[in-house]
Amino acid sequence: MNLVRRVGLTLFAPTLALIVALAISAIVILAIGESPLVALRELFNFGDSSASQIQAVTVILNRAIPLFLAGLAVSIGFRMGLFNIGVEGQYRLATIMAAWVGSAIVLPAPLHLLLIVVVAMAVGAIWAGIAGVLKVTRGVSEVISTIMLNFIAIGLASYLLTGPFRGTPEGSLTIATEDLPESGRLASLNGLLGQLGLAQPRTDLSGFLIPAIVVGVVVAVVVKRTRFGFDLRASGLNPAAATTSGVNAKGMVVKAMLISGGLAGLIGLPDLLGDTYHYGTEFTSGLGFLGIAVALLGRNNPLGIAFGALLFGFLDRAALSLQFAGIPSQVVTIIQGTIVLAVVIANEVARRIAIRQAERSGANLPTAGPPAGEQPATVAT
Amino acid sequence: MNDVPPAVELRGITKRFPGVVANSDINLVVRRSEVHAIVGENGAGKSTLMKTLYGMHRPDEGTIAVNGKHVHFKSPADAIAAGIGMVHQHFMLADNFTVLENIVLGSEPRTGLALDFVGARRKLAEISTSYGLDLEPDALVEDLGVGDRQRVEIAKVLYRGATTLILDEPTAVLVPQEVDELFGNLAELKSEGLTVIFISHKLDEVRRVADSITVIRRGTTVGTADPNSVTARQLAEMMVGSELPTLETRDSTVTDEVVLGVEDLTVLLPTGRPVVDSVSFQVRRGEVVGIAGVEGNGQSELVETIMGLHELAAGTLRFGAEDMTGWSTRQRRESGVGFIPEDRQRQGMLLDAPLWENRILGNQTRPPAVKGIFIDRSAARKDCARIMQEYDVRAPGCDTLAVALSGGNQQKLIVGREMSGNPKLLIAAHPTRGVDVGAQAAIWELLKDARSAGLAIILVSADLDELIGLSDTLYVMLRGRLVAQLDPADVTPEQLGIHMTGAAA
Numbered sequence: 057m058n059l060v061r062r063v064g065l066t067l068f069a070p071t072l073a074l075i076v077a078l079a080i081s082a083i084v085i086l087a088i089g090e091s092p093l094v095a096l097r098e099l100f101n102f103g104d105s106s107a108s109q110i111q112a113v114t115v116i117l118n119r120a121i122p123l124f125l126a127g128l129a130v131s132i133g134f135r136m137g138l139f140n141i142g143v144e145g146q147y148r149l150a151t152i153m154a155a156w157v158g159s160a161i162v163l164p165a166p167l168h169l170l171l172i173v174v175v176a177m178a179v180g181a182i183w184a185g186i187a188g189v190l191k192v193t194r195g196v197s198e199v200i201s202t203i204m205l206n207f208i209a210i211g212l213a214s215y216l217l218t219g220p221f222r223g224t225p226e227g228s229l230t231i232a233t234e235d236l237p238e239s240g241r242l243a244s245l246n247g248l249l250g251q252l253g254l255a256q257p258r259t260d261l262s263g264f265l266i267p268a269i270v271v272g273v274v275v276a277v278v279v280k281r282t283r284f285g286f287d288l289r290a291s292g293l294n295p296a297a298a299t300t301s302g303v304n305a306k307g308m309v310v311k312a313m314l315i316s317g318g319l320a321g322l323i324g325l326p327d328l329l330g331d332t333y334h335y336g337t338e339f340t341s342g343l344g345f346l347g348i349a350v351a352l353l354g355r356n357n358p359l360g361i362a363f364g365a366l367l368f369g370f371l372d373r374a375a376l377s378l379q380f381a382g383i384p385s386q387v388v389t390i391i392q393g394t395i396v397l398a399v400v401i402a403n404e405v406a407r408r409i410a411i412r413q414a415e416r417s418g419a420n421l422p423t424a425g426p427p428a429g430e431q432p433a434t435v436a437t
Numbered sequence: 438m439n440d441v442p443p444a445v446e447l448r449g450i451t452k453r454f455p456g457v458v459a460n461s462d463i464n465l466v467v468r469r470s471e472v473h474a475i476v477g478e479n480g481a482g483k484s485t486l487m488k489t490l491y492g493m494h495r496p497d498e499g500t501i502a503v504n505g506k507h508v509h510f511k512s513p514a515d516a517i518a519a520g521i522g523m524v525h526q527h528f529m530l531a532d533n534f535t536v537l538e539n540i541v542l543g544s545e546p547r548t549g550l551a552l553d554f555v556g557a558r559r560k561l562a563e564i565s566t567s568y569g570l571d572l573e574p575d576a577l578v579e580d581l582g583v584g585d586r587q588r589v590e591i592a593k594v595l596y597r598g599a600t601t602l603i604l605d606e607p608t609a610v611l612v613p614q615e616v617d618e619l620f621g622n623l624a625e626l627k628s629e630g631l632t633v634i635f636i637s638h639k640l641d642e643v644r645r646v647a648d649s650i651t652v653i654r655r656g657t658t659v660g661t662a663d664p665n666s667v668t669a670r671q672l673a674e675m676m677v678g679s680e681l682p683t684l685e686t687r688d689s690t691v692t693d694e695v696v697l698g699v700e701d702l703t704v705l706l707p708t709g710r711p712v713v714d715s716v717s718f719q720v721r722r723g724e725v726v727g728i729a730g731v732e733g734n735g736q737s738e739l740v741e742t743i744m745g746l747h748e749l750a751a752g753t754l755r756f757g758a759e760d761m762t763g764w765s766t767r768q769r770r771e772s773g774v775g776f777i778p779e780d781r782q783r784q785g786m787l788l789d790a791p792l793w794e795n796r797i798l799g800n801q802t803r804p805p806a807v808k809g810i811f812i813d814r815s816a817a818r819k820d821c822a823r824i825m826q827e828y829d830v831r832a833p834g835c836d837t838l839a840v841a842l843s844g845g846n847q848q849k850l851i852v853g854r855e856m857s858g859n860p861k862l863l864i865a866a867h868p869t870r871g872v873d874v875g876a877q878a879a880i881w882e883l884l885k886d887a888r889s890a891g892l893a894i895i896l897v898s899a900d901l902d903e904l905i906g907l908s909d910t911l912y913v914m915l916r917g918r919l920v921a922q923l924d925p926a927d928v929t930p931e932q933l934g935i936h937m938t939g940a941a942a
Contacts, residue, residue: 282810283807283810283811283812285812286801286812287801289790290787290790293788293789293790294787294788296783296784297783297784297785297786297798298798299746300766300784300785300799301766301798302765302766302767302770302771302801303767303801304765304766410838411789411838411840
């Protein structure tokens, strides 16, 4: 199969899925008595001034960064056939632990940041690792254990927040951990935007954009170019063949869960380090579950996950402007849901087409089929 | 007979299917009340054809007629309704059920809500006596031998009202004595007016049992033959074309240097029953040790344990001078143990990955596929191209997905890959199963050359000629134990068969 056709096939599926999803969403919007065209206009309405356009892009990026990290975390599990549904609990617990450690300790700026990141990743990894260890030692399905660990993590985070880790005074309206000191905060990229001669957005562009990109590149390299990544993918493609080839299946499960959980630990950091500086009752939730959708959209490929995260960020941004236009913001959720469904179906169709093409290219080889010019013979009938 | 429409008539059947030889333009006429043999080499497309007839997949082209009526089977249920039943090569029975329970399973007779076992028992008794199947309805299937299990499968199909039975390689799992019993049963079926389609690649059996023969080669029907007048040689030539591969024995290259020492190896099933029972043997440099046995007597577990895939309950494994009992599979591979697994698609390939990635599989820690912790893509590709050329793997290129290759080409890639790390010991489990005859000859040559070059080889096979032809030392495995050591130079397949059933003891 030549490159052009392969790329074409790769892009064909998501594009088709997007069109189908938009068509279904349009029908839904029509059904509730609103105009799909208005909705479409609002999706792309970034405002007239360059300042408001920069602002819109900033909002999209800020939303996309944690989604991207969540998608990466889920994709590591998916790559070897593990369903880490527990990303949600992993990042919530990781964030509150990181917020507490970060506020309790003062270190020089880079070390302080590093410590917070390490704590977050370690907590996420340990929490996911529990599911991994349970799977290899007791045969517990990671789907069940991660879901149950979500409940425990969220309950535990609530307890810690209202009890030992509470930083706001008794009787105050907000319940949150103590704010991180200056040395534990990450500068926004607004300065960089200024240097590029762009208008300043009203919201800060999260400084975590750059680490997120680095993490994405590292994950891509590890999965595609290293021995470890090969073992990981082989375990996902064919566990029996991977074991026969010398991969330690149990070790792989634990390692994949640790990495997945470690990445999950990063999800809350853009907000913690660059926006809220504390973990509280209003801290963004649901990113872990959205990460599953983003990983599916991106077919577990870091670049694809980036596109998926940006698409979700783009749709989420429109929620507010849709409401201004009188269209319920839930329309965005409907669009997101239909896109994921459509993409999953389209990917499967594309995969089958690719396999059929591969078979056909194999079937045209000289080995298959009888040699030409051979006549069926009949012996002594 | 000419006024009676044929029991089954296939015209122009074409089927494209992943990984195996496609069927193209198959024509087949099976008359009523005959045993019709379909012969062809492993991988010629016999099973694909029978799956088409049994409704397990739909043909891309062509028509099927049963008793003169055109049919379109969407599923095996349609085929069963039309009176076609299939006895699979691998039995599909629940071990912890009785014969009767297994037979009614899936088509349970009911009176109201309760199961009508009385009626079922009566019907089974009728079937058992009228076709001479001699079944004990209350025996547990796990206590039955292979031949009995096969008769349960046949009864199961008859119970569902089949008038045409497809038997897919029924003798593959049987020893010669059991084959005789099976042929007796087939004669009974025929005399009661049933039609039997008998799939095999064993020419002598086919000539004994069949009323007519259709030959398949490379996915298409190449002709029909009369078993009374055709010779085995003529049939073989129809099956394989002109070139018949031969297995002549060569001078011994066995040395004194022991490569693998297996001592008192015992492997337990989860139930605690030993599946490999205190097995001891040695493999020396330049020696092929063949392990014969009816499938399921522990051969798979034995070789997989040598590869480190099962925990051993007792015993030691020595590799050269070292004790490798506690080594991981990867350590074993790194130390020079190559493995051709019996189920290449399940254990040996990443079907959805390109060939160059399949080249890396099993060599993840060794050059040229890797450089430090990184995969060396260009070197892996280059070496994949070398294997394709040296081992005659026919594929468009190293970026082709493995699923696109025929079974024989997949197998040649695996052989090439396992040989490329300069192994000291090669474990070959059914190395020529399901590959076309050209690839079979090529693989035999490769194994012989490797032996001459000093490789120690363990060969597990169900092909007795292959075992006798290639082995320097031959062991027979029965119920987890090595029950006999034979000299391949003067043993016949029949004698081997006697040892395989335990009748010699």
